[in-house]
Amino acid sequence: MAKDLPPAKQRHLAELTRGFRGVALFLFLVSGVINVLALTGSLYMMQIYDRALISGSVPTLIGLSALAVGLYLFQGAFDAIRSQVLVRFGARLDARIAPLAHRVAIDMPRFGFSTSEALERGRDVDTVRGFLGSQGPNALFDLPWMPIYLAFIYFLHPLLGALTLAGAFVLTTLTVVSEILTKRLSVSARKAAIARNTIADCNARNAEVLKAMGFAGRAVGRFNEANDEHLRLQTRANDITGTFAAVSRVLRMVLQSAVLGLGAYLTIKNELSAGAIIACSVAAARALAPVDLAIGNWKPFIAARMAYQRLRDTVVALAAADTPMQLPAPVRSLAVEKATIAVPGSGQVVLSDIGFELHAGQALGVIGPSAGGKTTLVRALTGVWPLLRGHVRLDGADLEQWREDDIGRHIGYLPQDVSLMDATIEENISRFDEAPDFRKVVAAATAAGVHDMILRMPGGYGARLGPQGAALSAGQRQRVALARALYGDPFVVVMDEPNSNLDGEGEAALTKAIEGVRARGGIAIVIAHRPSALVAVDLVAIVQHGRIAAFGRKQDIMTPTASDVRPASANQTTQIEARRPA
Numbered sequence: 001m002a003k004d005l006p007p008a009k010q011r012h013l014a015e016l017t018r019g020f021r022g023v024a025l026f027l028f029l030v031s032g033v034i035n036v037l038a039l040t041g042s043l044y045m046m047q048i049y050d051r052a053l054i055s056g057s058v059p060t061l062i063g064l065s066a067l068a069v070g071l072y073l074f075q076g077a078f079d080a081i082r083s084q085v086l087v088r089f090g091a092r093l094d095a096r097i098a099p100l101a102h103r104v105a106i107d108m109p110r111f112g113f114s115t116s117e118a119l120e121r122g123r124d125v126d127t128v129r130g131f132l133g134s135q136g137p138n139a140l141f142d143l144p145w146m147p148i149y150l151a152f153i154y155f156l157h158p159l160l161g162a163l164t165l166a167g168a169f170v171l172t173t174l175t176v177v178s179e180i181l182t183k184r185l186s187v188s189a190r191k192a193a194i195a196r197n198t199i200a201d202c203n204a205r206n207a208e209v210l211k212a213m214g215f216a217g218r219a220v221g222r223f224n225e226a227n228d229e230h231l232r233l234q235t236r237a238n239d240i241t242g243t244f245a246a247v248s249r250v251l252r253m254v255l256q257s258a259v260l261g262l263g264a265y266l267t268i269k270n271e272l273s274a275g276a277i278i279a280c281s282v283a284a285a286r287a288l289a290p291v292d293l294a295i296g297n298w299k300p301f302i303a304a305r306m307a308y309q310r311l312r313d314t315v316v317a318l319a320a321a322d323t324p325m326q327l328p329a330p331v332r333s334l335a336v337e338k339a340t341i342a343v344p345g346s347g348q349v350v351l352s353d354i355g356f357e358l359h360a361g362q363a364l365g366v367i368g369p370s371a372g373g374k375t376t377l378v379r380a381l382t383g384v385w386p387l388l389r390g391h392v393r394l395d396g397a398d399l400e401q402w403r404e405d406d407i408g409r410h411i412g413y414l415p416q417d418v419s420l421m422d423a424t425i426e427e428n429i430s431r432f433d434e435a436p437d438f439r440k441v442v443a444a445a446t447a448a449g450v451h452d453m454i455l456r457m458p459g460g461y462g463a464r465l466g467p468q469g470a471a472l473s474a475g476q477r478q479r480v481a482l483a484r485a486l487y488g489d490p491f492v493v494v495m496d497e498p499n500s501n502l503d504g505e506g507e508a509a510l511t512k513a514i515e516g517v518r519a520r521g522g523i524a525i526v527i528a529h530r531p532s533a534l535v536a537v538d539l540v541a542i543v544q545h546g547r548i549a550a551f552g553r554k555q556d557i558m559t560p561t562a563s564d565v566r567p568a569s570a571n572q573t574t575q576i577e578a579r580r581p582a
């Protein structure tokens with residue numbers, strides 16, 4: 001699959017898995033040493049029974065014991081090294097993947113994924129790291145070394161070797177069958193968990209409505225249904241793995257006794273020494289222990305593997321295809337060319353084949369009925385939603401050609417649903433600028449007409465806003481968000497219904513802000529239902545039924561009363577070239 005990826009994505013993938021092979025090889029070899037050393041117990045017993053006891057020599061016993069203790073110490077040391085390497089490897093992997101996964105998670109809603117699904121990516125990182133720090137990987141690294149024990153037992157007696165091999169085969173088959181039986185269930189259980197979390201998330205967001213209109217009980221009922229479904233699937237999966245684990249545990253005990261019994265039989269037939277029986281039994285136990293451990297850790301292993309695959313797939317799918325080069329700041333124009341925009345995820349086309357061009361110093365008012373596609377247009381202009389076809393260009397360069405962090409400085413965006421960050425007002429306005437210029441923050445706040453209001457608040461610019469900016473009223477939030485959009489004088493300022501919560505004073509500030517953007521050679525785009533937001537614009541577009549029904553100078557498009565919109569005539573083209581204001 002990696003072969004078909006474009007080079008940039010292959011680089012991402014390589015970056016993600018860099019150093020894995022070396023660590024895995026190291027762990028594999030260390031596990032080999034541990035497993036060879038783990039034969040100490042068997043050999044010690046064999047020597048005790050067949051040599052020390054028969055010869056009755058205490059010095060031999062002491063010598064053998066000292067040797068065994070030394071080897072045990074080595075084994076312990078290697079074991080410690082192995083688990084430390086695994087824990088550090090987990091931490092390193094986490095440090096490398098977590099920021100990438102979070103970046104992708106932030107992007108996922110733009111591509112039609114739910115917030116819960118996006119947040120899962122963070123949990124996926126925890127799952128992978130948690131597994132690497134557990135006993136599970138040890139079992140997986142021990143498994144390939146099982147032949148050492150089989151060879152050891154086979155060397156003592158082929159029949160015993162065959163018996164152990166058969167046992168290992170049965171146990172492995174059990175593991176595989178359990179995997180096949182639970183795989184689909186695990187996937188469904190995970191989906192059910194996401195569905196449940198989505199409902200929980202939605203209920204928490206609508207807490208006020210649930211309380212005021214008293215349907216919290218029914219909302220809990222909805223949650224409960226989803227929770228039951230998740231529990232049902234989880235229980236079934238747990239039942240299967242639990243049963244298989246119990247069966248394989250018993251089988252292992254039976255097998256160990258069988259080795260002992262067969263050994264005794266062979267001893268009676270004089271084909272084996274007494275020491276060898278004990279040695280075989282111990283070696284068989286040790287050979288099968290990783291199988292047992294692997295079965296016990298199967299679920300976490302599968303969970304970690306699926307989590308890692310999801311992380312890898314999303315990172316590769318959503319990570320930027322390539323890092324474009326840095327372009328000079330735009331100063332001339334914003335052009336939309338034959339753009340078709342669809343809802344990410346569903347692919348439902350909302351706007352088709354639209355085009356217009358705006359020049360520095362112009363301001364466009366966008367009006368039209370609800371669900372006409374105004375917000376969708378804005379999402380395309382700001383790069384929030386990818387275009388299905390066509391281009392949005394700043395000074396001739398497609399938005400895709402700009403570096404994401406770079407283009408952000410040239411775009412100011414006030415969304416229709418204002419949501420502020422749980423941070424200070426200053427951090428919100430400066431968009432978490434690491435070295436915020438306080439003068440720019442104040443300038444933006446002043447331009448949004450919110451400076452005096454901030455000063456009157458306890459804490460002023462340092463006041464923390466709480467989740468979603470809960471500490472502010474809706475109108476205050478909108479004005480702080482306007483200040484955020486104006487911060488740093490971006491070339492294009494897009495405002496989606498900026499006056500929906502504003503009072504007269506706020507609307508006057510908005511008009512001044514739009515005039516300010518035009519005066520400094522920027523481009524302003526304002527979506528509005530209320531004409532008071534359009535005082536300072538010179539161009540107007542009517543967006544309805546997924547098309548631009550009219551586009552032109554404000555006085556040509558709107559009737560003098562300005563409140564009702566003249567219907568677009570049938571022959572009006574959608575691509576009237578906007579004239580520059582004198």
Ligand SMILES: Nc1ncnc2c1ncn2[C@@H]1O[C@H](COP(=O)(O)OP(=O)(O)OP(=O)(O)O)[C@@H](O)[C@H]1O
Nearest residue numbers: 343346350368369370371372373374375376377416
């Ligand atoms: N995230 C979304 N998922 C699915 N459909 C969407 C999504 N966003 C918008 N749509 C659909 O796109 C169409 C246009 O929506 P849009 O938000 O652009 O309208 P609008 O003109 O901004 O309306 P309003 O004036 O009410 O804000 C609607 O039919 C809506 O159902």
Ligand SMILES: [Mg+2]
Nearest residue numbers: 374375376416
């Ligand atoms: Mg809208």
